[in-house]
Amino acid sequence: MNTYIALLRGINVSGQKMIKMVDLKTMFENLGFVSVKTYIQSGNVVFKSEKEDVKQIGSLIKQGILEIFGYEVPVLVLTHEKLDSIYKENPFLDRIANGEIEEKKMYFTLLSNSPDTTMKKELETTTYGKEEFIITEEVVYFFAAIGYGKTKLNNNFFEKKLKCSATTRNLKTVIKLLELSNL
Template sequence: MTTFIALLRGINVSGQKKIKMADLRVKLEKLGFISVRTYIQSGNIIFQYKINDIVALQDLIKKEIIDQFGYDVPVLVFTVEMLSSIYKKNPFIERLKSGEIEEKKMFFTILQDTPDIAVVKELMSNSYEEEYMIVDRTVYMFAVNGYGKTKLNNNFFERKLKTIATTRNLKTMNKLLELSSLG
């Protein structure tokens, strides 16, 4: 059976869209999700399921959250292989390994859709304090002053790239890959 990772966008942030992960785990298990685990309260779910249709899984989780908690929450689902590929394509990996970039300042904004190449080129032509690269459906960003101070946040990339996105830091990506390999 395939192991999946679901990333929920915008829950339990500043008191908005509160969902207890323990409650969500129970609801998903009742739907037939297997080995459901969560990591921290920001909407990271690792699970197995009998079907391998990622879009159907996204829709199923989204519908369950609406039905049970009353929130319309974007949901992105990946296989372990997909998330591992995102991690390995990080253009900053060598700079991280050398210590040139602090791990706590590395972020992954994962996009629901591949952005239009013309929009990416236009965005990349602008100068910002942060360093970032857009590869396929991921914005890899080194937030020089930390994520809390950047203007290049999740909302910025959603607006500019015209797609749903969710952002995770390097520590969370590492933990999700570690936890998903245990399944």
């Protein structure tokens, strides 16, 4: 059995696309997944499956959500190893460790596919005040200096600019998902 983390984008945000975690867990189990655990209300699910293709698993979950709850929801599925790699490759880790960056202002915008190369270069050559980010093929590591609630560099911003679907999680959530998926 392989362990996976499903990240659902845009559920239970500002009263939109409301899904109870108990119902989401049941849906995952009905899809044949086992050891299903949810974390907070924003669509984080850790589960096990014998399936190996993360794109196929994501499509299955997306279709299940549409059929059961009636919502079109982008779904990104990662292995524990992939999320761990993304976490460990965070270029801001040293600055967080020495207190230069507040942990609560560290975000990961996980990309569903490689970002548009031209737009990536354009973003990297523009400054956004104290806000800092580093774009890779899989994730935008983002230090929201003014706070995520105040920044214009949110998930929608990066999706539009990089021309790919994305979902954002804070550092605390990434660490918790690594803990839950390491069991």
